[in-house]
Amino acid sequence: MTNLIENIKVTISNLIVQALSKAMEKGELPEFQIPDVFIEIPREKGHGDFSTNIAMQLTKLLRMPPQKIADSVINNINTEGTYIKRVEKAGPGFINFYLDNQWLYEGLKIIKNEDRDYGRINIGKGQKVMVEFVSANPTGPLHMGNARGGALGDCIAGVLEAAGYDVTREFYINDAGNQIEKFGASLEARYIQLLKGENAVEFPEDGYHGEDIIEHARAYIALYGDSLLNEDSQTRRKKLAEYAVQKNISDIKKVLEDYGIVYDVWFSEKSLYESGELEQTLKYLKDNGYTEEKEGALWFRSPDTEDEKEAVLVRNNGIPTYFASDIAYHRNKFQKRGFDWVINLWGADHHGHVARMKAAVKALGIDPDRLDIVLFQLVRLYRNGEIVRMSKRTGKAISLADLLEEVGRDAARFFFNMKASGSHLDFDLDLAVKQTNENPVFYVQYAHARICSIIRLLESEGVKVPEVNETDLTLLKEQEELDLIKKLVEYPEEIKISAQTLEPSRLTRYVIDVASSFHSFYNACRVKGAEEDLMKARLLLVDCTRIVIRNVLNLLKISAPERM
RNA sequence: GUGCCUGUAGCUCAGCUGGAUAGAGCAACGGACUUCUAAUCCGUAGGUCAGGGGUUCGAAUCCCUUCAGGCACGCCA
Numbered sequence: 001m002t003n004l005i006e007n008i009k010v011t012i013s014n015l016i017v018q019a020l021s022k023a024m025e026k027g028e029l030p031e032f033q034i035p036d037v038f039i040e041i042p043r044e045k046g047h048g049d050f051s052t053n054i055a056m057q058l059t060k061l062l063r064m065p066p067q068k069i070a071d072s073v074i075n076n077i078n079t080e081g082t083y084i085k086r087v088e089k090a091g092p093g094f095i096n097f098y099l100d101n102q103w104l105y106e107g108l109k110i111i112k113n114e115d116r117d118y119g120r121i122n123i124g125k126g127q128k129v130m131v132e133f134v135s136a137n138p139t140g141p142l143h144m145g146n147a148r149g150g151a152l153g154d155c156i157a158g159v160l161e162a163a164g165y166d167v168t169r170e171f172y173i174n175d176a177g178n179q180i181e182k183f184g185a186s187l188e189a190r191y192i193q194l195l196k197g198e199n200a201v202e203f204p205e206d207g208y209h210g211e212d213i214i215e216h217a218r219a220y221i222a223l224y225g226d227s228l229l230n231e232d233s234q235t236r237r238k239k240l241a242e243y244a245v246q247k248n249i250s251d252i253k254k255v256l257e258d259y260g261i262v263y264d265v266w267f268s269e270k271s272l273y274e275s276g277e278l279e280q281t282l283k284y285l286k287d288n289g290y291t292e293e294k295e296g297a298l299w300f301r302s303p304d305t306e307d308e309k310e311a312v313l314v315r316n317n318g319i320p321t322y323f324a325s326d327i328a329y330h331r332n333k334f335q336k337r338g339f340d341w342v343i344n345l346w347g348a349d350h351h352g353h354v355a356r357m358k359a360a361v362k363a364l365g366i367d368p369d370r371l372d373i374v375l376f377q378l379v380r381l382y383r384n385g386e387i388v389r390m391s392k393r394t395g396k397a398i399s400l401a402d403l404l405e406e407v408g409r410d411a412a413r414f415f416f417n418m419k420a421s422g423s424h425l426d427f428d429l430d431l432a433v434k435q436t437n438e439n440p441v442f443y444v445q446y447a448h449a450r451i452c453s454i455i456r457l458l459e460s461e462g463v464k465v466p467e468v469n470e471t472d473l474t475l476l477k478e479q480e481e482l483d484l485i486k487k488l489v490e491y492p493e494e495i496k497i498s499a500q501t502l503e504p505s506r507l508t509r510y511v512i513d514v515a516s517s518f519h520s521f522y523n524a525c526r527v528k529g530a531e532e533d534l535m536k537a538r539l540l541l542v543d544c545t546r547i548v549i550r551n552v553l554n555l556l557k558i559s560a561p562e563r564m
Numbered sequence: 565g566u567g568c569c570u571g572u573a574g575c576u577c578a579g580c581u582g583g584a585u586a587g588a589g590c591a592a593c594g595g596a597c598u599u600c601u602a603a604u605c606c607g608u609a610g611g612u613c614a615g616g617g618g619u620u621c622g623a624a625u626c627c628c629u630u631c632a633g634g635c636a637c638g639c640c641a
Contacts, residue, residue: 091584315639322641352636446603454600523605
């Protein structure tokens with residue numbers, strides 16, 4: 001639960017504030033309100049371990065050249081009792097801090113001691129957050145959009161857990177409303193066609209044309225025969241839809257499990273109708289003036305009177321829209337179940353609804369900032385350098401199940417999490433299964449396997465990973481060793497930023513960096529065969545690397561193989 | 565037409581609450597296995613940050629504009 005980097009940043013930041021105050025007292029600097037001092041880790045090694053641009057930021061306010069301000073800070077800073085061993089002014093006015101390597105050794109101790117918990121922080125303070133993702137219509141199999149949303153949502157949930165939030169993963173089942181009606185009508189048509197011939201009934205214009213509808217009807221007949229022919233149409237549709245929806249949901253559950261996703265809650269849209277929550281929500285909106293009757297329908301009137309697009313809540317045929325149940329659903333999330341923070345993952349094609357949803361939440365009297373909607377761009381599959389739209393085998397759109405069969409869970413999850421959600425994603429099916437250095441999944445997993453191999457080998461020779469207190473970590477001073485430790489020490493900070501930005505792709509890139517630093521270390525430094533104390537220190541470093549890679553992969557639910 | 569997203573090395577992408585010579589992986593080229601897994605490493609080369617204006621001591625980053633690609637604008641979800 002220790003974020004060493006953050007602690008050091010806070011320390012340095014405080015020292016600068018003190019130095020500035022002291023400079024003011026001495027009259028070196030005019031009196032002014034000290035702003036937040038941001039500390040960063042410079043990209044260039046030559047720019048120190050930590051750095052700040054505060055002097056340049058104060059230039060305008062103090063009407064003094066940044067060099068002079070930096071000098072004043074450096075002259076008045078007291079670094080006694082810290083890891084800082086040198087402070088320098090550099091470039092146009094940066095202040096760079098060089099630390100004693102001791103801070104890195106401290107970092108290793110933390111990793112070793114926290115082990116599986118290393119990386120966990122507590123910025124969430126146990127707040128209740130719901131991540132709702134995938135939420136696909138139960139009218140067919142999951143597609144590539146669901147696959148990306150699934151990986152993203154699950155990893156966002158994982159990151160937030162690591163950041164100290166109380167996370168609920170939820171799947172919203174759209175088992176009510178218009179599309180279920182259509183689904184039922186399509187099933188009914190196929191059912192009758194199968195029993196009485198193609199021309200017995202016309203297939204609905206806007207129905208679901210997929211092969212899977214016929215399969216559902218056929219399966220139903222296999223189980224229950226033609227019993228529904230005697231029922232009235234409404235009952236027939238209802239029974240067929242119930243059957244197929246249930247079947248689809250269980251298929252969806254299974255595929256998602258194969259994908260590594262386990263939900264805490266499967267929430268039924270229909271239940272909002274049955275519990276009366278939908279009705280209550282509409283009543284609330286009416287009573288508070290957020291609705292308008294027009295052309296026989298009930299419209300939502302946004303609390304933001306501006307140019308907000310209008311939307312129908314209840315159609316003129318009396319059937320509520322998806323938007324209406326979605327409002328009731330969010331009322332349920334926030335008010336009935338008391339979530340502090342709600343995150344929804346939507347495909348970018350739904351972006352037009354973000355403003356409307358937020359406005360609706362506001363109308364409910366809930367701060368819309370407590371709702372975050374993460375939009376992700378859609379996916380294009382590539383094979384042999386060409387876009388793939390259909391499965392060769394089935395001729396249908398490629399489903400998540402197909403993808404998992406072709407590339408496996410690890411590659412799928414890794415690839416979907418390599419890029420920021422906002423960027424378009426080209427998924428290279430050939431690359432995902434390649435067992436070469438072109439494929440980053442293997443690169444990272446290989447690093448882990450290599451580490452385990454070293455530990456295994458030494459253990460077979462009677463050398464165990466040593467305890468921290470019996471290891472002289474100060475022997476680790478090669479550049480590659482220090483670079484690797486520095487990388488490992490950044491992990492909690494990476495979790496923090498990923499949680500704040502809701503961008504787990506950052507962790508995927510981070511773990512590639514860790515693997516890279518490890519491989520460089522491996523080629524530069526020997527563990528086995530080094531002088532005993534050094535060997536022990538390196539073995540501990542290697543073990544810490546293992547811990548970090550494993551923890552990241554676990555969080556992303558990608559396997560960390562011990563042999564490859 | 566209106567709105568949103570994207571445009572950075574040959575390819576795929578980081579960087580985008582303004583800051584130090586614009587980073588990484590892959591591909592290309594040249595090297596490294598008698599020693600812990602070469603699924604690895606080291607090095608070289610590669611850029612008008614889509615174009616043009618502006619704000620600033622300073623812009624890939626902020627503002628305006630043009631161009632290109634994607635998406636959304638339903639009593640669908």
